[in-house]
Amino acid sequence: MGLSVSAASAILFSTFLIVFGAMFGSINMYQDKIQSAQEDNYSRALEAQATSITINSVDALNGTITVTNVGSTTLDPEKMDLLINGSIETSSISLLSIDQHPGSKLWLPGDVLVMHSDFNIIGAHIELVTECGTVTYS
Numbered sequence: 661m662g663l664s665v666s667a668a669s670a671i672l673f674s675t676f677l678i679v680f681g682a683m684f685g686s687i688n689m690y691q692d693k694i695q696s697a698q699e700d701n702y703s704r705a706l707e708a709q710a711t712s713i714t715i716n717s718v719d720a721l722n723g724t725i726t727v728t729n730v731g732s733t734t735l736d737p738e739k740m741d742l743l744i745n746g747s748i749e750t751s752s753i754s755l756l757s758i759d760q761h762p763g764s765k766l767w768l769p770g771d772v773l774v775m776h777s778d779f780n781i782i783g784a785h786i787e788l789v790t791e792c793g794t795v796t797y798s
Contacts, residue, residue, distance in 0.1 A: 704792060707733055711794040716772065718798050720782040727773045727788060727796070735767040739791035742777065744784045752779035 712731035718724075725742075729735055737756045742749050755776040758764050767773055787797040 708792040708794060711735065711790055711792050713788060713790060713794060713796045715786065715788065715796055715798045718781065718786060720784070723777045723779070723781055725775050725777065725781075725786065725788075725798075727775070729767050729769050729771050729773070731794070732769050733792075734769065735790055736765065737767045737773050737775075738765065741789040742775070743787040743789065744777070744779055744781060746785070749777065749779045752777045754778050 710731050711733040712729075713735075714728050714730050716726040716728055718726075737758070740750075742753055744752075753775050755774075757774045758767055759772040759774060761768075761771065785797065787795055789795050
């Protein structure tokens with residue numbers, strides 16, 4: 661009887677160690693993923709806080725909108741959405757050009773972006789949304 665109790669105790673103890681090791685690894689991985697997601701969320705919030713754009717002018721007859729990046733974040737103008745009267749009309753943008761940097765894909769702080777829309781914008785409510793969610797409207 662003494663040997664069987666010792667053997668059963670050894671089996672239960674080793675099983676406990678294996679289960680504890682598996683649970684510890686899973687919990688550790690879960691905690692790392694949570695921490696990584698929180699860091700990504702914090703980075704996005706900081707980027708959104710540092711992003712600001714302003715519509716300078718709208719030439720409705722020519723379909724031209726000029727926008728200045730007044731924030732401290734470098735933006736990608738091709739990832740910006742154009743809403744006209746509440747409808748997404750990003751596909752109607754026929755030309756994106758950054759003044760003084762033709763052909764550039766980076767919209768640096770202080771740069772002016774000129775966009776041409778094929779959509780009729782006469783009397784329209786125009787909104788621009790950056791890739792991080794910052795909105796400006798005219």
